[in-house]
Amino acid sequence: MIASPNTFRHVSYLWDNAKAAELEGDEVALLIYRSNLLGADLRLTNYGGGNTSCKAMATDPLTGQPTEVMWVKGSGGDIGTLTRSGLAALYVDRLRSLKNIYRGIEHEDEMVELFNHCIFDLASKAPSIDTPLHGFLPYKHIDHLHPDAAIAIAAAKDGKRITQELFNGTIGWVDWQRPGFDLGLKLAECVEQNPGIRGIMLGSHGLFTWGDTAYESYVNTLEVVERCAEYLADNYGKDRPVFGGSKRESLPADVRKTQAAKLAPVLRGLCSSEHHMIGHFTDDERVLEFINSNDLDRLAPMGTSCPDHFLRTKISPLVLPLAADADLNDGPALRTELTPAFEQYRAMYQDYYNTCKHPNSPAIRDANPVVLLYPGVGMFTFAKDKQTARVAAEFYINAINVMKGAEAISEYTSLPRQEAFDIEYWLLEEAKLQRMPKPKPLSGKIALITGSAGGIGKAIAKKFAQEGACVVLNDINQERLDGAQAEFTKAFGKDAVATTTLNVTDYTSIQDALSAASLAFGGVDIVVNNAGISISKPIAEHTIDEWDRLYDILVKGQFMVTKAAVEVLRKQDMGGDIINIVSKNALVAGPNNAGYGSAKAAQLHLSRLNAAELGSDSIRVNTVNPDAVISDSNIWAGGWAEGRAKAYGVTVEELPAYYAKRTLLNEIILPDDIANACFAFVGGLLNKSTGNVLNVDGGVAMAFVR
Numbered sequence: 001m002i003a004s005p006n007t008f009r010h011v012s013y014l015w016d017n018a019k020a021a022e023l024e025g026d027e028v029a030l031l032i033y034r035s036n037l038l039g040a041d042l043r044l045t046n047y048g049g050g051n052t053s054c055k056a057m058a059t060d061p062l063t064g065q066p067t068e069v070m071w072v073k074g075s076g077g078d079i080g081t082l083t084r085s086g087l088a089a090l091y092v093d094r095l096r097s098l099k100n101i102y103r104g105i106e107h108e109d110e111m112v113e114l115f116n117h118c119i120f121d122l123a124s125k126a127p128s129i130d131t132p133l134h135g136f137l138p139y140k141h142i143d144h145l146h147p148d149a150a151i152a153i154a155a156a157k158d159g160k161r162i163t164q165e166l167f168n169g170t171i172g173w174v175d176w177q178r179p180g181f182d183l184g185l186k187l188a189e190c191v192e193q194n195p196g197i198r199g200i201m202l203g204s205h206g207l208f209t210w211g212d213t214a215y216e217s218y219v220n221t222l223e224v225v226e227r228c229a230e231y232l233a234d235n236y237g238k239d240r241p242v243f244g245g246s247k248r249e250s251l252p253a254d255v256r257k258t259q260a261a262k263l264a265p266v267l268r269g270l271c272s273s274e275h276h277m278i279g280h281f282t283d284d285e286r287v288l289e290f291i292n293s294n295d296l297d298r299l300a301p302m303g304t305s306c307p308d309h310f311l312r313t314k315i316s317p318l319v320l321p322l323a324a325d326a327d328l329n330d331g332p333a334l335r336t337e338l339t340p341a342f343e344q345y346r347a348m349y350q351d352y353y354n355t356c357k358h359p360n361s362p363a364i365r366d367a368n369p370v371v372l373l374y375p376g377v378g379m380f381t382f383a384k385d386k387q388t389a390r391v392a393a394e395f396y397i398n399a400i401n402v403m404k405g406a407e408a409i410s411e412y413t414s415l416p417r418q419e420a421f422d423i424e425y426w427l428l429e430e431a432k433l434q435r436m437p438k439p440k441p442l443s444g445k446i447a448l449i450t451g452s453a454g455g456i457g458k459a460i461a462k463k464f465a466q467e468g469a470c471v472v473l474n475d476i477n478q479e480r481l482d483g484a485q486a487e488f489t490k491a492f493g494k495d496a497v498a499t500t501t502l503n504v505t506d507y508t509s510i511q512d513a514l515s516a517a518s519l520a521f522g523g524v525d526i527v528v529n530n531a532g533i534s535i536s537k538p539i540a541e542h543t544i545d546e547w548d549r550l551y552d553i554l555v556k557g558q559f560m561v562t563k564a565a566v567e568v569l570r571k572q573d574m575g576g577d578i579i580n581i582v583s584k585n586a587l588v589a590g591p592n593n594a595g596y597g598s599a600k601a602a603q604l605h606l607s608r609l610n611a612a613e614l615g616s617d618s619i620r621v622n623t624v625n626p627d628a629v630i631s632d633s634n635i636w637a638g639g640w641a642e643g644r645a646k647a648y649g650v651t652v653e654e655l656p657a658y659y660a661k662r663t664l665l666n667e668i669i670l671p672d673d674i675a676n677a678c679f680a681f682v683g684g685l686l687n688k689s690t691g692n693v694l695n696v697d698g699g700v701a702m703a704f705v706r
Contacts (some may be wrong), residue, residue: 002228003219010149010229011222012041015215027056028071030214031141035073037082037218043147044225044462046398047391048078050145050206053134054214055092058120066085066090072134073124075432088131089121091137097133102181109428111181129428132184137191139210141217144306146206149229150396150491152270155204155305157413159406163201165636166231170196171224176203176415177305178423202417204305216265232405242404245295249375250288251324256377257283262328262516264380265523266335267320270342271368271382272574276444278470279522280389282397283378290400291319291375295407298523300373303416304399312388312395313381315420317371318345324376327453330393331571337654345369356421365528371396385493386521393448440468441683446521448472450504450561451531453480456581456629460528460678465492467679469526472517474502476531499615504531504557508565519673523572526682527565529603530581536647537593547595554599555606562610566619575618577682580607581674584703586629586697592647611691620690624677627697631671664699 001036005013014037023029038052040042053072056059061065074077074088094119094388098111115127134142145457153166155160160173170652172190177183180495187208198220199209209224211217211580236242251259260281268297271277279538290296296319303316329335341686357364370392372380379396406412415423423429448462461471465488466478473488477482481499488497503509517524532552535546569576585593604623610620645652676697680686693705 003222008222008226008232009450010226011043011242012149013222015218016481020215023208027054028084028087028141030054031071032084033088034141034214034218035079035082035209036142038143038145038221041083042148042394043229044221045079045145045147046395047080047277048076048306050079050143051077051128051130051134052082052144068329068454069120070095070135071124073128075107075126075128082148087171088115088119088123088127089124090115090118090127090131090135091120092135094118095132096180099112099131099136100186102185105182105635106181108181110515112428132181133179133208134184134243134567134629136184136188137208137210138188139217140212141214142208142210143207144208144215145221146398147224147225147228148401149225149232150201150207151205151306151398151402153228153409154201154206154234154411155402155603156406159201159203159409162231162409166227166627167198167224169194169493170198172200174200174202176419177206177427178419179205180412192644193297204413206308208305211582211687214416220351224423232408236404238408243290243299243407244295246289247294247296247326247384248292250283250292250376253283255325258515259311259324259326259377260374260516261327263322263334263374263377263622265568266328266331266338266373267380267384268522269335269574270338271372272444272572273342273368274366275384276446276525277368277382277384277522278386278389278493280381280383280386280393281378281519282393284397286397286400286404287379288372289688291379296373296375298623299403299407299412302412303420304396305402305412306398307415307420309395309399309402310415310420311424311429312392313399314370314418315349316426317379317396318342318369320372320374322374323375328521331567335573342368352417352421353425354573356418356531357425360427361425364428365445380522384439387493392493417686430440439677440524443468445469445525445682446472446517446683447526448474448517448524448565449529449530450502450557451475452528453477453484456626456671456674457528458484459675460530461488462491463672464526464677465496467683470495471497472513472520472524473497474513476501476503476591492520504529504530504561505552507512507560507564510561512608514564514568518568518641524565524568524576525572526577527561528579528581528678531557532581533597536592536596538592541638542595550595551602553597555602558603558606561604562621566614566617567618576620578610578614578621579678579681580620580621580623581678582607582623582625584625584697584700586625586706588700600662603651607693608691620681620687622681623675623680623685623693624695625664625693625695625703626669626674627695627703629674629702630654660698662700663697666700667698669696669698 033324036051053071055070057066070092071087071089077086153162163171172185172194174190209221211220268279301316304310319331346367351557353364381389381392403412447469449457449461452461452473465471473484500513500516502513582603583600585597586604650658673696677694
């Protein structure tokens, strides 16, 4: 069996013979190589979905004799990034001997605990529920994937017949059944009754394929999926338009983004009635084709078919009752208009739970929708974090692909509600959720810190990201911003950070930055006014232009950023935090500081005024007063250090020690100290505090507030 990239049009052939030759003789290494190649093509399987295995001989550490061992992807993880540590290794004979004590499908969950008695490598990953599906098949290398093209056939009303005809009987069929021990037995039975088949289609679920070697399994998988995809492509639009044809047109791309940015905070607030959610938006052409179609109203409520899909997307999406070109500027009115649709969805989900629950079912989970479809504009997804929201969008696109294919060749069928519930509220799934780590203090929160590409701003953003927040980095300097983005992406991953240029003296730039935050994450919870400049001169030498710059950036900038942020915060109706980085100089009358000191005093009083006004919205406004933060700070550029040194009669080099010695604690103040103070305000322990001033200056008695 030899293939090449030219053999396939609908999937990617990525096998490198030279690379594989380096791994020859190490079946586990070849399993990982094959898995990573399969996971690299999302047409073959979705993120975190599917599993792969190999069986090979190894030396039993207890007897010293050769024994057959199965290495299979363990619980959780993703085959695209699978490593040896993500594999479970089990004795094949012990795993298969569990058939002798199996008590029937009503008791199959108890078999998962017994997998632990079959572990060969005690350091390996915990076995997943799919372990027996691989273990009971006689093949050396096995791929279990969820390709959209295959699931489209598996979810079609005539899927079994189509599979038989399409592959001339060389692909078996097993009707839908929840993954587990009993399904493993069904797969083995299918092979026994159909000798010589090259794979099995699982109704509504996915595909099993195999081979004697890693390469043969890989190519077999590609060939089967390629055939499925080719068959679908030949039938799109053949008997009827895709999704029944277009019912409406999409708005232009730039207008879609504008509408999405306006709407996202309102949706986020409605979706966050139980927990803070993070959003994701996409106007992918596949989404637009579906949400603009005549079949949307029929297909969307049916829900998804593959368990991997609806575990991420909930049983069905919410289709927003909004015209694509609706006026979305009035947040409160928009919220009032959309609230009934959310209430109906929650009631539907409650009814679904009440109708399908068992005496031992876990308590109902968040009843809000995960997927929200906005015809003419795009799709929003909301989840506990950005990665989960983004992946939910990817999975719903998988579901759209499945519906499109099934409707092209037959008629789409979704899982019955009871079957879906039994997967969603499976006790084993609940146990997995309970084992997840406790959320960090800022999980589910979105923070925008002005001037966050360096100095104090970057330190604050880093602290917030470390504590679980999504951060929106911004700066007027694109080069600094690019560097910060690379640093944060490496440290926290692409889903934790977004970037935008921001000029705090330009209201349009500020609004654009908040729109970027809304598009990236759904809105904003924490806004830190940090951007600033410093000019230290005697009044006789201080120019009018310098005075205006100070007030434009420090005072007017704080005012405008706060004004624009409040609009987003009120749309969400979830409260929030505004922190203003001011200065010891707001309280202390130092020499040669008329412009900067008075601007800082204005910032401080503006903070008090905002706190008094915004309390009724549960928006807290607090102030952090640093002093002499020299490390990595732009504030010391442009002559400020020279000006302060001259004012105090010391050299620039002597400034850090001078500042430290004049404090009560004799400490040098660092950006991280300011970041810790900001976190103190937003970390959850001071949720009933507003209008406060927190000095982080090492103790300057003249700056004491009271």
